[in-house]
Amino acid sequence: MIRRYPNLCIPITIGRVTFRNRMFSTPLGGTDIMNDGCIGPKSTAFYELRAKGGAAAVTVSECMVHPATDGSHAYHLDESILNSLACATYTADAIRRHGAIPSMELSHSGMYAGTYMTDKTKQKGLNQWSASACTRADGVEVKALTKDMIRDIVAAYGHVAGLCKRAGFEMIMIHGGHGWLINQFFSPMFNHREDEYGGSLENRCRFAVEVLKAVRAAVGPGFPIEFRLSGSECVPEGYDLDEGIRIARQIEPYIDLLHVTAGTYQKTFGITHPSMFEEHGRNVYLAAEIKKHVKVPVATLGGLNDPAQMEEIIASGKADVVYMGRALLADPFLPRKVTENRDEEIVRCLRCFTCMAERAATATRRCTVNPLIGREMEGSEVVPAPVKKKVLVAGGGPGGLYAAWTAARRGHRVILCEKEGEVGGILRGEQALPFKYDMYRLAGTYRLLAERAGVEIRLNTEVTPEYVEKEAPDALIVAVGSEPLVPPIPGLDGENVIIVNDYYKHVDAVADDAVVLGGGLAGCEIALHLGMQGKKVRLVEMRDRLAPDANVRHRPLLLKEIDKYVTVHLNHTALEVRPDGVLCRNGEGDNALIPGSTVICALGQRSRNDAVNALMDVAPFVRVIGDASRVGTITNAVYWGYHAGMDV
Numbered sequence: 237m238i239r240r241y242p243n244l245c246i247p248i249t250i251g252r253v254t255f256r257n258r259m260f261s262t263p264l265g266g267t268d269i270m271n272d273g274c275i276g277p278k279s280t281a282f283y284e285l286r287a288k289g290g291a292a293a294v295t296v297s298e299c300m301v302h303p304a305t306d307g308s309h310a311y312h313l314d315e316s317i318l319n320s321l322a323c324a325t326y327t328a329d330a331i332r333r334h335g336a337i338p339s340m341e342l343s344h345s346g347m348y349a350g351t352y353m354t355d356k357t358k359q360k361g362l363n364q365w366s367a368s369a370c371t372r373a374d375g376v377e378v379k380a381l382t383k384d385m386i387r388d389i390v391a392a393y394g395h396v397a398g399l400c401k402r403a404g405f406e407m408i409m410i411h412g413g414h415g416w417l418i419n420q421f422f423s424p425m426f427n428h429r430e431d432e433y434g435g436s437l438e439n440r441c442r443f444a445v446e447v448l449k450a451v452r453a454a455v456g457p458g459f460p461i462e463f464r465l466s467g468s469e470c471v472p473e474g475y476d477l478d479e480g481i482r483i484a485r486q487i488e489p490y491i492d493l494l495h496v497t498a499g500t501y502q503k504t505f506g507i508t509h510p511s512m513f514e515e516h517g518r519n520v521y522l523a524a525e526i527k528k529h530v531k532v533p534v535a536t537l538g539g540l541n542d543p544a545q546m547e548e549i550i551a552s553g554k555a556d557v558v559y560m561g562r563a564l565l566a567d568p569f570l571p572r573k574v575t576e577n578r579d580e581e582i583v584r585c586l587r588c589f590t591c592m593a594e595r596a597a598t599a600t601r602r603c604t605v606n607p608l609i610g611r612e613m614e615g616s617e618v619v620p621a622p623v624k625k626k627v628l629v630a631g632g633g634p635g636g637l638y639a640a641w642t643a644a645r646r647g648h649r650v651i652l653c654e655k656e657g658e659v660g661g662i663l664r665g666e667q668a669l670p671f672k673y674d675m676y677r678l679a680g681t682y683r684l685l686a687e688r689a690g691v692e693i694r695l696n697t698e699v700t701p702e703y704v705e706k707e708a709p710d711a712l713i714v715a716v717g718s719e720p721l722v723p724p725i726p727g728l729d730g731e732n733v734i735i736v737n738d739y740y741k742h743v744d745a746v747a748d749d750a751v752v753l754g755g756g757l758a759g760c761e762i763a764l765h766l767g768m769q770g771k772k773v774r775l776v777e778m779r780d781r782l783a784p785d786a787n788v789r790h791r792p793l794l795l796k797e798i799d800k801y802v803t804v805h806l807n808h809t810a811l812e813v814r815p816d817g818v819l820c821r822n823g824e825g826d827n828a829l830i831p832g833s834t835v836i837c838a839l840g841q842r843s844r845n846d847a848v849n850a851l852m853d854v855a856p857f858v859r860v861i862g863d864a865s866r867v868g869t870i871t872n873a874v875y876w877g878y879h880a881g882m883d884v
């Protein structure tokens with residue numbers, strides 16, 4: 237078979253273990269951890285799906301090696317805990333039986349132990365330990381580890397590595413990056429020790445080397461040990477790439493695979509997990525440079541979701557392995573689609589951070605574009621329906637497309653009608669914003685998947701009660717979405733006004749000075765786009781904060797970008813739109829003209845209630861989904877769409 241991406245598909249042998257291709261699954265942790273630290277069954281199913289999807293290695297995340305000094309909410313592996321070893325063994329089995337290599341990440345959070353603890357847990361008196369004493373940004377006092385404690389932690393790494401091997405894991409990843417304990421020893425930001433663990437580079441690497449020696453002693457020769465290293469800490473006060481290269485050379489003799497990541501969780505979140513404002517693969521340069529200085533194979537990662545780009549990375553020798561995290565949440569079957577030349581079917585990650593925000597907010601897993609994530613135990617197979625039905629879907633936004641695709645996979649005859657000339661719903665508008673282009677592309681992918689599953693798509697076709705009567709479907713899925721809110725502000729119907737959903741059609745008509753009315757997520761992103769084009773843009777918001785509807789991970793990164801490009805007017809209520817700007821009442825009760833020749837109205841959305849009400853009673857089975865039911869997010873639309881398709 238001639239493979240479209242041959243280099244990604246070549247097996248690689250690391251230590252004595254052969255991996256089926258070059259696409260590995262990163263640690264993705266933080267959920268379904270039992271109270272005693274055991275790996276919960278949902279997590280086992282989650283990792284199994286990654287293996288089924290074709291990844292060559294699947295890394296189970298963050299097993300904390302030393303609970304006495306690290307009370308993080310993470311997995312533990314401890315033979316004194318009933319079930320601990322069994323849960324790990326079932327997890328390794330679940331990965332191995334699909335041909336992937338199970339790997340376990342061993343970690344210690346050091347000073348960041350329990351970062352997500354509530355005040356109640358903090359009061360329980362858990363201590364934070366690091367290379368040196370300091371006060372954390374949130375006020376928590378951190379103590380310096382004694383040499384006895386260091387010895388204990390090193391021994392724990394070895395002990396837990398031995399247990400991993402016993403459980404059937406065939407590779408160990410030592411987490412030495414992202415600002416966790418080993419990184420804290422490497423870093424001039426955190427390590428101010430004056431003994432043999434501080435000062436010179438060799439001394440700052442001593443802890444890592446001792447850990448690696450203990451792990452090797454436990455797992456024996458030929459067993460692959462991987463080291464996760466931030467190639468640079470990416471802040472001036474941290475170590476840079478030159479020092480990253482020297483650290484890599486210090487640890488190289490003790491490892492089989494060097495995994496080059498970037499930055500720290502606390503200080504460079506949007507680089508460590510490249511946000512939508514960064515280039516795809518923006519951290520590859522770190523691996524490529526370090527690879528020139530070491531002989532062990534090198535892995536790279538960070539915002540990778542395009543097979544062509546990943547193929548080039550391997551083909552050009554920038555790295556030997558590519559890791560993916562979020563790309564495999566969005567589509568666990570990405571590696572299989574690559575090996576089977578079906579890459580056009582890949583559902584790409586949007587880098588929207590719903591996954592990480594949910595983890596922080598509710599300790600669950602969720603992905604905007606993949607409704608199965610976090611629910612793998614409920615069954616990831618779409619099974620054929622016993623009775624085949626005729627299903628009509630009204631609306632071709634993300635919700636309608638996902639519902640249609642799901643129903644068609646169950647064997648139903650599905651017709652999707654979209655009243656406009658193109659599917660995508662609100663996502664059509666994202667084509668104007670380069671940082672959200674993956675969101676625009678999503679609709680095209682869902683459309684392709686739906687059509688390949690047999691969905692008939694009828695464009696320029698509005699679903700009305702009469703239309704439903706004529707088609708006489710057994711089931712109707714109402715996915716007609718929402719429309720923009722345009723309040724009765726004088727002048728908002730003027731020629732200088734563009735309504736948010738139409739922005740993409742009129743980008744070129746926007747003057748060099750513009751006002752965006754409405755500082756929610758949608759308004760912020762349009763203002764940012766205008767600012768990035770060099771326009772003078774002013775963002776007007778009546779509340780005292782921007783983008784409260786953005787998730788907790790995306791919001792700070794968005795606000796950082798807004799700071800660079802946009803003038804913000806909070807506590808400003810629009811009174812009148814004029815040809816030269818928007819007259820507002822400011823927080824002091826005074827009137828002020830916010831100047832701008834074009835005004836973009838981004839004041840929110842409301843469900844298309846009239847259309848919904850007209851369609852509620854026209855078929856035996858009717859389900860309203862997505863924004864038509866409640867204005868929300870793509871996550872809701874896709875999730876409800878999936879279940880509507882399953883419930884028909």
Ligand SMILES: Cc1cc2nc3c(=O)[nH]c(=O)nc-3n(C[C@H](O)[C@H](O)[C@H](O)COP(=O)(O)OP(=O)(O)OC[C@H]3O[C@@H](n4cnc5c(N)ncnc54)[C@H](O)[C@@H]3O)c2cc1C
Nearest residue numbers: 631633634635655661662699716717758862863868869870
């Ligand atoms: C500017 C903007 C930015 C956003 N950014 C994000 C984001 O970053 N992340 C996120 O998660 N969410 C975001 N959202 C919200 C998200 O886009 C919506 O929640 C999502 O698109 C809802 O999907 P849907 O399929 O329910 O409806 P829609 O996307 O609105 O699609 C409904 C479709 O139905 C069609 N239609 C309407 N009536 C009929 C009819 N009678 N017959 C046939 N077709 C009909 C419409 O033409 C439309 O194509 C954003 C919203 C806006 C306005």
Ligand SMILES: Cc1cc2nc3c(=O)[nH]c(=O)nc-3n(C[C@H](O)[C@H](O)[C@H](O)COP(=O)(O)O)c2cc1C
Nearest residue numbers: 262263264265297298509538539560561562591592
């Ligand atoms: C939901 C989620 C959970 C993560 N959990 C861990 C973890 O437990 N341990 C870890 O080392 N990295 C973790 N990461 C970071 C990823 O392993 C990876 O380094 C990062 O997401 C960048 O890769 P990507 O752009 O391919 O997602 C997590 C990332 C995500 C999105």
Ligand code: SF4
Nearest residue numbers: 585586588589591603
């Ligand atoms: S939630 Fe968003 S960022 Fe996370 S994997 Fe899914 S699409 Fe990517």
